[in-house]
Amino acid sequence: AKDDPQEILDRLPKDTIIQRDIVYATNGDRKMLLDVYRPKSDKPLPLVIWFYGGAWDWGNKDRSNALVPMISRGYAIAGVTYTKSREEIFPAVINDCRAAVSFLRLNAKRFNLDPKRFGAAGESSGGHLTALLATTSDSNEFMKHPVTQKASSAIQAASPWCGPTDFLKLNDVKASQDYSRKQSAPSRLIGAPIKEAPEKCKQANPITYVSKGDPPCFIVHGDKDFVVPMNQSELLHAALQKAGVPSTLHVVKGGGHGFSKITPANNEIVKKVMDFFDRQFNTANKATNPPS
Numbered sequence: 690a691k692d693d694p695q696e697i698l699d700r701l702p703k704d705t706i707i708q709r710d711i712v713y714a715t716n717g718d719r720k721m722l723l724d725v726y727r728p729k730s731d732k733p734l735p736l737v738i739w740f741y742g743g744a745w746d747w748g749n750k751d752r753s754n755a756l757v758p759m760i761s762r763g764y765a766i767a768g769v770t771y772t773k774s775r776e777e778i779f780p781a782v783i784n785d786c787r788a789a790v791s792f793l794r795l796n797a798k799r800f801n802l803d804p805k806r807f808g809a810a811g812e813s814s815g816g817h818l819t820a821l822l823a824t825t826s827d828s829n830e831f832m833k834h835p836v837t838q839k840a841s842s843a844i845q846a847a848s849p850w851c852g853p854t855d856f857l858k859l860n861d862v863k864a865s866q867d868y869s870r871k872q873s874a875p876s877r878l879i880g881a882p883i884k885e886a887p888e889k890c891k892q893a894n895p896i897t898y899v900s901k902g903d904p905p906c907f908i909v910h911g912d913k914d915f916v917v918p919m920n921q922s923e924l925l926h927a928a929l930q931k932a933g934v935p936s937t938l939h940v941v942k943g944g945g946h947g948f949s950k951i952t953p954a955n956n957e958i959v960k961k962v963m964d965f966f967d968r969q970f971n972t973a974n975k976a977t978n979p980p981s
Contacts, residue, residue: 692751697726697768700757704729708800713792714785714834716772721785724750725793725800726757727765734765735806735970736793738844742813742947744874745774745782755949755959756810762963763972765802767793771818778880779893780831786818787825787842788834795840806970808846810962812949813917814874816852820895820906820925823847827902843904846969848962849895850909851917851946854925856883856890865915899928905935907965909958911944937965 694709701707706727714721727734737759741752750768759766771785790807797804811819825831826843853859856875859868868875869884876882879889891897906929910922922938929936939961941948948955966972 692749692753694724694751697751697754697757701726702728702761705760713769714788714836716777716781716785719772719776721770721772721788722750723767723769723789723792725765725767726760727801728760728763730763730801733797733803734763734801735808735966735972736765736767736800736802737808737810737966738767738769738789738793740769740771740786740809740811740815740818742811742815742949745814745817745878746874747773753949753951755812755955756962758956758959759963759966762967764966765800774874774878779878779889780833782878783818783821783825783831784833784837786822787831788836790822790842790844791834791837791840794842795836804840805845807844808848808966808969809844810848810850811852812850812947813852816849816917817854817895818852819847820849820852820854821893821898823849823906824895824898824900824903826904827900828898830898845904846906846966847904848907848909848965849922849925850948851911851914851919852895852921853917854895854921856894857887858920858924859883859918862918862920863915864918896925896928899925899932899934901933903929903932903934905965905969906937907962908936908938909941909948909962910938911941911946911948913943914946916946
């Protein structure tokens with residue numbers, strides 16, 4: 690079922706510029722869509738793209754966007770719909786995500802964006818995609834869509850939330866399910882039970898691509914998350930640190946899986962994420978007039 694955008698629209702600050710249902714690429718007969726929300730500004734805006742969670746298999750860009758408060762801080766935010774695993778297996782989804790970044794950079798003037806200040810954040814499967822975008826930013830991987838040849842698909846900062854990063858280690862600690870099952874979300878994503886396809890898992894794992902050139906990361910995970918165990922974020926954090934990439938792992942004490950629902954506790958997490966992007970993009974809360 691299509692998510693209702695009204696929850697997002699109702700939360701937008703007054704005078705937000707709304708540009709919805711923009712085609713950023715095509716995938717067969719599917720039009721891949723994104724939305725951009727931004728404040729009025731006489732200077733190009735930093736952008737943070739939100740990648741929703743949904744086991745790579747449900748949801749769309751109208752799923753609750755946790756980044757709406759960033760608009761009041763002088764950011765543009767975007768939401769992206771991408772190919773689901775039931776439609777086409779990996780790497781279709783990350784090809785889409787990289788195309789969305791390239792499209793937005795190619796059209797930076799149209800949306801009043803600063804192409805040198807692009808970030809991404811996402812939750813669960815969207816956290817996986819965010820981490821994969823970050824770790825492939827300095828590579829030529831996953832550039833199927835023609836738009837990725839026209840503009841860079843690199844991001845300059847990333848905040849992955851509770852996302853898988855090393856599929857074959859999902860069951861190394863307590864988890865709510867056996868991820869090696871044929872019908873598990875990672876198995877559906879790669880098109881085979883994960884234990885039977887280690888090379889395909891390697892291709893889909895963000896950890897595979899970690900290198901010194903990756904952008905700074907602010908990783909968020911709950912220590913009571915048994916849907917995607919916290920070892921997934923610990924592994925990514927350790928790999929980034931070993932490579933010399935600035936990385937922070939923010940552990941939410943007592944936190945379960947996911948932080949995009951609007952609650953006082955989650956609002957505090959979003960604030961920490963916003964502070965991270967402020968530091969990376971040097972915005973210093975200059976809401977209507979960020980530096981160019």
